[in-house]
Amino acid sequence: MSGKFILSLFVINLIVSCSSNSTPSEKKDSSDSLLNARHSYSNYDEARLDSLHLYLKIDFKSQMLRGIAHWRIADCRSESIVLDTRSMEINQVWVDGVKVNFEQSGDHPIFGKGLRIPVRKESKSLEIAYTTHPDAEALQWMKPEQTAGGKPFLYTQSQAILARTWVPCMDVPAVRFTYSASVECDSQYRVLMSAENPKQRDKEGLFQFSMNQPIPSYLLALAAGDIQYHAYEERCGVFAEPVVLNKAIKELKDLPAMINAAEELYGPYHWGKYDVLFLPSSFPFGGMENPRLTFATPTILAGDGSLVALVAHELAHSWSGNLVTNRTWNDFWLNEGFTVYFEQRIMEAVYGKEYSDMLEVLGYEDLKSTLEEMKPDDPDSKLYLDLYGRDPDDGVSDIAYEKGRFFLVHLENLVGRENFDAFLREYFAAYAFQTMTTVEFIDYLRSDLLNKNPAWLEGAHIDEWVYQPGLPNDFVPPVSEAFQDVDSIVPAILSDDPNAIALTKTWTTHHWLHFIRGLNTPMDTNVLRQLDRRFGFSQANAEIADRWFVLAVQSNWVAMEPFIRNFLNNVGRRKFLTPLYRAMHDANPYWQTQARLIYEVSRPGYHAVSIGTLNELFEIE
Ligand code: BES
Ligand code: ZN
Numbered sequence: 001m002s003g004k005f006i007l008s009l010f011v012i013n014l015i016v017s018c019s020s021n022s023t024p025s026e027k028k029d030s031s032d033s034l035l036n037a038r039h040s041y042s043n044y045d046e047a048r049l050d051s052l053h054l055y056l057k058i059d060f061k062s063q064m065l066r067g068i069a070h071w072r073i074a075d076c077r078s079e080s081i082v083l084d085t086r087s088m089e090i091n092q093v094w095v096d097g098v099k100v101n102f103e104q105s106g107d108h109p110i111f112g113k114g115l116r117i118p119v120r121k122e123s124k125s126l127e128i129a130y131t132t133h134p135d136a137e138a139l140q141w142m143k144p145e146q147t148a149g150g151k152p153f154l155y156t157q158s159q160a161i162l163a164r165t166w167v168p169c170m171d172v173p174a175v176r177f178t179y180s181a182s183v184e185c186d187s188q189y190r191v192l193m194s195a196e197n198p199k200q201r202d203k204e205g206l207f208q209f210s211m212n213q214p215i216p217s218y219l220l221a222l223a224a225g226d227i228q229y230h231a232y233e234e235r236c237g238v239f240a241e242p243v244v245l246n247k248a249i250k251e252l253k254d255l256p257a258m259i260n261a262a263e264e265l266y267g268p269y270h271w272g273k274y275d276v277l278f279l280p281s282s283f284p285f286g287g288m289e290n291p292r293l294t295f296a297t298p299t300i301l302a303g304d305g306s307l308v309a310l311v312a313h314e315l316a317h318s319w320s321g322n323l324v325t326n327r328t329w330n331d332f333w334l335n336e337g338f339t340v341y342f343e344q345r346i347m348e349a350v351y352g353k354e355y356s357d358m359l360e361v362l363g364y365e366d367l368k369s370t371l372e373e374m375k376p377d378d379p380d381s382k383l384y385l386d387l388y389g390r391d392p393d394d395g396v397s398d399i400a401y402e403k404g405r406f407f408l409v410h411l412e413n414l415v416g417r418e419n420f421d422a423f424l425r426e427y428f429a430a431y432a433f434q435t436m437t438t439v440e441f442i443d444y445l446r447s448d449l450l451n452k453n454p455a456w457l458e459g460a461h462i463d464e465w466v467y468q469p470g471l472p473n474d475f476v477p478p479v480s481e482a483f484q485d486v487d488s489i490v491p492a493i494l495s496d497d498p499n500a501i502a503l504t505k506t507w508t509t510h511h512w513l514h515f516i517r518g519l520n521t522p523m524d525t526n527v528l529r530q531l532d533r534r535f536g537f538s539q540a541n542a543e544i545a546d547r548w549f550v551l552a553v554q555s556n557w558v559a560m561e562p563f564i565r566n567f568l569n570n571v572g573r574r575k576f577l578t579p580l581y582r583a584m585h586d587a588n589p590y591w592q593t594q595a596r597l598i599y600e601v602s603r604p605g606y607h608a609v610s611i612g613t614l615n616e617l618f619e620i621e
Pocket of ligand 1: 284287313
């Protein structure tokens with residue numbers, strides 16, 4: 001990038017304090033159907049922006065980012081370039097260093113606004129000075145009392161289409177670009193990005209980042225807070241607030257073994273370092289595969305390593321998703337189904353088959369209950385989704401994850417593990433740093449694998465698996481011997497037989513989850529009380545506690561209410577919030593009232609993503 005266009009952060013301040021010179025256009029966007037199909041205003045088929053430099057200033061006080069996004073134009077066949085923006089003020093725009101008049105169009109509640117910038121075919125760069133809004137959905141500003149260590153914290157969540165709330169960009173997975181960033185922040189914080197992370201600030205007090213491998217916008221990520229690092233080895237380690245770090249180090253001690261297992265399965269890790277950052281508990285997801293720096297929920301810090309499959313999952317995305325990326329959100333199963341399959345292969349390699357069989361059955365149980373809640377012909381139970389005009393977040397369900405994984409298990413069983421692994425290794429190598437659609441994948445599957453054997457071609461049943469709702473007739477439910485053992489001693493445990501209880505000493509979180517899921521609802525509260533006294537479910541890790549609390553609500557065990565309130569007040573992960581609030585919402589008026597009261601108090605600590613889902617449940621606008 002030439003020095004001429006590099007603007008200092010001082011200039012950003014100046015620009016931001018002046019008012020914008022362009023009024024947003026009221027003109028109706030004529031390309032509504034493209035917008036609905038792509039979830040984006042951007043004209044990425046007419047212009048290619050292949051590299052970004054970001055100047056950012058993090059302001060905790062006003063909860064805003066002030067920034068300049070400098071995009072390099074690699075190729076342009078149009079008279080304007082359109083970017084996605086949402087909840088941000090555009091202060092000024094330059095093309096090749098010359099100020100231009102821009103236009104903003106549309107004001108869609110999910111897709112935001114298009115930012116149209118006039119360019120010429122030979123234009124080489126765009127610069128956009130902007131300020132984010134305190135309500136920008138990708139940005140979660142945590143107050144001191146909302147973090148483990150009592151210091152403010154900021155983190156982003158860009159997937160699926162929230163990057164546009166903190167960076168003006170072509171916010172579609174089809175577009176890849178490299179990036180670098182210079183970030184200014186108060187001296188008490190450490191800043192991290194999904195990039196090569198500097199050990200310290202430079203002489204100007206800035207954090208400098210670079211990501212030399214091209215990524216889609218949904219993998220842009222930023223975090224700032226009181227964060228410390230521990231390296232397990234040269235290429236991997238863990239970041240967390242100081243009070244969380246020791247626990248995190250112990251929990252993820254098998255991280256180097258997981259990375260080795262993953263490489264052994266599907267080829268070299270392409271991203272240099274692999275670190276995990278533990279976020280405050282408001283993080284709405286379990287994990288997010290930001291390249292080089294997975295973001296993780298602290299709810300997996302169980303103390304015994306029993307929930308680390310989540311890290312195997314995010315690590316696996318370094319191949320499925322980050323290396324070979326779904327081109328559209330309709331192809332989401334290519335990211336998640338592959339990743340769940342890959343995650344379980346890593347778990348099997350590191351912890352053995354008995355362990356990964358349990359994970360597989362738990363996943364199947366989730367899928368079964370998701371399907372039971374859907375109508376048999378619900379189009380959202382197809383692997384290939386139709387998210388036209390909808391928030392791509394609607395596609396996040398067990399269908400993409402578990403049905404996707406079971407399709408790959410089905411193919412593995414059909415062709416044999418050795419052949420299937422070789423095929424996947426080739427697939428990741430052939431399409432590294434590219435995007436993939438369902439149709440292209442199916443073509444590749446046929447030509448590179450199934451065509452080798454007529455029996456494979458016939459047995460694959462691609463149409464049923466990919467384009468039909470529900471589960472195909474050839475689906476074989478998984479079994480876990482460990483869970484069969486659990487089932488056989490449940491009656492003895494419930495009748496307090498000490499011999500049976502002695503057998504539970506070796507049980508892990510997964511055995512207990514299966515046990516709790518298998519209990520009838522409603523349960524006699526006396527039995528629940530006995531079980532809780534003996535096994536401490538209400539004090540256990542978040543996976544167990546959440547299930548236990550759902551059962552408690554369904555059994556109208558009112559004495560659990562303070563524990564439930566405390567849990568909901570401290571955990572922001574949507575996967576735990578939704579079933580528990582829903583159970584309360586569906587129960588008697590007592591629980592319905594409690595649900596609303598607890599939600600009112602806890603909501604300010606939740607992320608916009610979780611709030612969106614819960615508002616829908618409570619029918620709050
Ligand atoms: N990439 C997803 C999270 C995501 C998906 C965020 C779609 C926004 C839109 C991540 O890899 C993921 O799948 N997380 C799971 C982990 C689990 C399956 C182990 C989660 O958060 O629960
Ligand atoms: Zn995932």
